[in-house]
Amino acid sequence: xxxxxxxxxxxxxxxxxxxxxxxxxxxFTLARGTTLGLVGESGSGKSMTALAIMRLLxxxxxxxxxxxxxxxxxxxxxxxxxxxxxxxxIAMVFQEPMTALNPLHRIGDQIAETLVLxxxxxxxxxxxxAARLLDRVGIREAQARLSAYPHQLSGGQRQRVMxxxxxACRPDVLIADEPTSALDVTVQAQVxxxxxxxxxxxxMALILISHDLGVIGRLADRVMVMYGGAIxxxxxxxxxxxxxxHPYTQGLFAALPGRxxxxxxxxxxxxxxxxxxxxxxxxxxxxxxxxxxxDVCRDNPPPVVxxxxxxxxxxxxxx
Amino acid sequence: MLALLxxxxxGLVLTLLAAAVVVFVVMEVLxxxxxxVMLGVQATPETLAALRTELGLDRPAPVRFATWIIDxxxxxxxxxxxxxxxxxxxxxxxxxxxxxxxLLSIALSTAIALPLGILAAxxxxxxxxxxxxxxxxxxxxxxxxxxxxxxVLLFSVTLGWLPSGGFxxxxxxxxxxxxALALPAISLALPQAAILARVTxxxxxxxxxxxxxxxxxxxxxxxxxxxxxxxxxxxLIPVVTIMGLQFSFLLAGAIIIENVFYLPGLGRxxxxxxxxxxxxxxxxxxxxxxxxxxxxxxxxxxLYTLIDPRLRGQRT
Ligand SMILES: Nc1ncnc2c1ncn2[C@@H]1O[C@H](COP(=O)(O)OP(=O)(O)O)[C@@H](O)[C@H]1O
Ligand code: SF4
Ligand SMILES: [Mg+2]
Numbered sequence: 001x002x003x004x005x006x007x008x009x010x011x012x013x014x015x016x017x018x019x020x021x022x023x024x025x026x027x028f029t030l031a032r033g034t035t036l037g038l039v040g041e042s043g044s045g046k047s048m049t050a051l052a053i054m055r056l057l058x059x060x061x062x063x064x065x066x067x068x069x070x071x072x073x074x075x076x077x078x079x080x081x082x083x084x085x086x087x088x089x090i091a092m093v094f095q096e097p098m099t100a101l102n103p104l105h106r107i108g109d110q111i112a113e114t115l116v117l118x119x120x121x122x123x124x125x126x127x128x129x130a131a132r133l134l135d136r137v138g139i140r141e142a143q144a145r146l147s148a149y150p151h152q153l154s155g156g157q158r159q160r161v162m163x164x165x166x167x168a169c170r171p172d173v174l175i176a177d178e179p180t181s182a183l184d185v186t187v188q189a190q191v192x193x194x195x196x197x198x199x200x201x202x203x204m205a206l207i208l209i210s211h212d213l214g215v216i217g218r219l220a221d222r223v224m225v226m227y228g229g230a231i232x233x234x235x236x237x238x239x240x241x242x243x244x245x246h247p248y249t250q251g252l253f254a255a256l257p258g259r260x261x262x263x264x265x266x267x268x269x270x271x272x273x274x275x276x277x278x279x280x281x282x283x284x285x286x287x288x289x290x291x292x293x294x295d296v297c298r299d300n301p302p303p304v305v306x307x308x309x310x311x312x313x314x315x316x317x318x319x
Numbered sequence: 320m321l322a323l324l325x326x327x328x329x330g331l332v333l334t335l336l337a338a339a340v341v342v343f344v345v346m347e348v349l350x351x352x353x354x355x356v357m358l359g360v361q362a363t364p365e366t367l368a369a370l371r372t373e374l375g376l377d378r379p380a381p382v383r384f385a386t387w388i389i390d391x392x393x394x395x396x397x398x399x400x401x402x403x404x405x406x407x408x409x410x411x412x413x414x415x416x417x418x419x420x421x422l423l424s425i426a427l428s429t430a431i432a433l434p435l436g437i438l439a440a441x442x443x444x445x446x447x448x449x450x451x452x453x454x455x456x457x458x459x460x461x462x463x464x465x466x467x468x469x470x471v472l473l474f475s476v477t478l479g480w481l482p483s484g485g486f487x488x489x490x491x492x493x494x495x496x497x498x499a500l501a502l503p504a505i506s507l508a509l510p511q512a513a514i515l516a517r518v519t520x521x522x523x524x525x526x527x528x529x530x531x532x533x534x535x536x537x538x539x540x541x542x543x544x545x546x547x548x549x550x551x552x553x554x555l556i557p558v559v560t561i562m563g564l565q566f567s568f569l570l571a572g573a574i575i576i577e578n579v580f581y582l583p584g585l586g587r588x589x590x591x592x593x594x595x596x597x598x599x600x601x602x603x604x605x606x607x608x609x610x611x612x613x614x615x616x617x618x619x620x621x622l623y624t625l626i627d628p629r630l631r632g633q634r635t
Contacts (some may be wrong), residue, residue, distance in 0.1 A: 079542075100533070101531055102531040103553070104553060117539055149628040165538070
């Protein structure tokens with residue numbers, strides 16, 4: 001069953017020097033109980049795609065396309081309607097657990113706030129539910145922790161609090177934007193395990209954003225590889241990970257740590273840097289960094305080709 | 320929390336003592352022998368020496384300092400050379416004007432600045448914001464005594480609504496007393512409000528850019544509810560800091576404004592006392608003003624810990 005259906009999503013940011021295309025025609029569907037992994041280098045437009053779905057883009061952004069939640073187009077919804085949907089039907093966990101919680105409020109109150117808002121609960125009942133949620137996300141002595149302030153928790157614990165907060169109303173869609181990127185490796189693994197068990201238990205759909213293919217591989221059913229605001233390749237995790245039809249996907253895999261690189265050496269990242277949104281070529285965004293690039297790639301939008309169950313936007317796809 | 324408070328109180332007492340030492344030393348090195356001033360041109364060396372003994376001026380400085388402090392603690396501020404009355408009574412009487420004036424100014428300045436600053440931030444880069452910024456720019460640029468003159472011209476001379484100076488005394492009734500304080504308070508408050516509005520605006524804008532604001536919006540809170548519940552308290556920290564700093568400017572401003580409006584407050588008293596070399600009065604008032612500033616800083620410190628849990632407990 002399709003929960004979320006995104007069609008030709010475009011985000012432009014108005015600047016004094018012109019409009020910057022940040023997200024350029026992203027389309028995907030998300031089924032109940034499944035996880036979509038959104039992967040790409042920093043600056044690819046992943047967070048902007050997520051914020052567009054939340055309708056929380058900066059004021060200077062213009063959005064077009066359609067974002068249908070159970071068939072209702074969120075781009076047509078007014079702000080009052082969006083406030084009902086946010087935190088209730090779609091929730092989001094952010095990258096920075098250190099700054100994403102309000103330093104002046106107790107964590108119990110911050111979780112309870114969502115329940116009071118959407119479930120019309122009394123504060124007392126909401127705090128009881130907050131304690132159950134904290135316990136569920138693996139915070140020990142949850143009842144006592146309700147009155148802790150964010151600075152009294154570790155980074156991993158704060159991210160668990162963020163997850164508890166996002167889950168409070170059992171949303172249909174959870175967007176987790178780099179939820180583990182700011183954590184130590186061991187804590188990362190714990191949080192990934194937690195997310196996996198929560199998706200199974202709650203049956204919600206998860207959009208997991210990461211620049212780390214390892215994290216995506218462990219959680220996602222489907223993968224969307226993003227670059228320069230556009231989708232380079234998408235398909236089931238198995239298909240994308242085995243076929244690697246798109247040269248950009250291949251580049252991401254080649255840049256994974258622990259592959260043919262000697263210890264202590266900086267790993268082979270993809271040569272070159274992510275171009276600024278106003279410096280993208282007219283054709284394929286990866287042109288200029290792509291080892292296979294030809295003149296045709298520079299000037300024409302590449303076709304979408306299906307190879308081994310994976311769909312790649314490329315003139316010369318294939319392993 | 321309690322240990323923190325105890326540490327703060329000890330700090331407060333030490334600061335007050337240091338202030339007293341500074342005030343005392345400055346008065347020592349200032350030229351002018353009070354006894355000579357009091358006796359005037361008829362002074363003979365003998366009468367001078369007798370008066371100096373009577374005033375205790377012949378004793379060594381540390382003894383005089385200790386006596387001063389011990390007397391102060393007992394509420395005895397000495398006798399004014401010129402007025403020939405206890406300084407304590409003199410100051411207490413003047414405070415009945417200066418304290419209400421200061422409180423009125425702070426209340427006015429806060430009541431004007433906070434809503435305007437918040438409004439400007441909430442309407443960032445829109446006409447309301449631009450308008451508020453222009454007005455506050457003018458408020459920052461205009462000195463308060465000049466502003467006082469403009470107010471007098473408008474409300475006293477032209478419209479005749481409010482007195483242009485003097486104070487009828489509280490016995491003349493609350494209405495008359497407040498009418499006399501209105502223009503001085505406004506002159507003091509507006510320049511401060513202009514600065515405070517700017518600080519509030521930028522504090523709110525800073526807080527609005529924080530990650531927890533995005534989290535609050537992602538929870539489904541409206542823009543207004545986010546501002547109310549998550550932004551304002553965070554923005555309060557820099558605002559309280561500036562209000563504390565402004566208090567000393569307010570006291571300095573009160574000295575000028577009381578003279579502009581002929582208000583018999585502390586500011587006028589210290590002005591006259593300096594002119595007449597009534598050093599006991601000057602010394603006590605200066606210490607009192609310093610103590611007020613120190614107390615306000617203490618209050619600001621305590622407020623910080625009330626606002627921000629990160630400053631309570633644990634660390635040092
Ligand atoms: N407020 C903004 N104004 C202009 N450009 C922006 C703004 N926010 C992000 N961008 C640009 O949008 C692009 C995509 O950013 P983002 O979605 O954060 O990437 P990712 O999450 O994949 O790292 C980047 O090139 C970034 O510089
Ligand atoms: S379209 Fe051309 S430039 Fe783009 S990824 Fe494919 S081969 Fe490379
Ligand atoms: Mg991002």
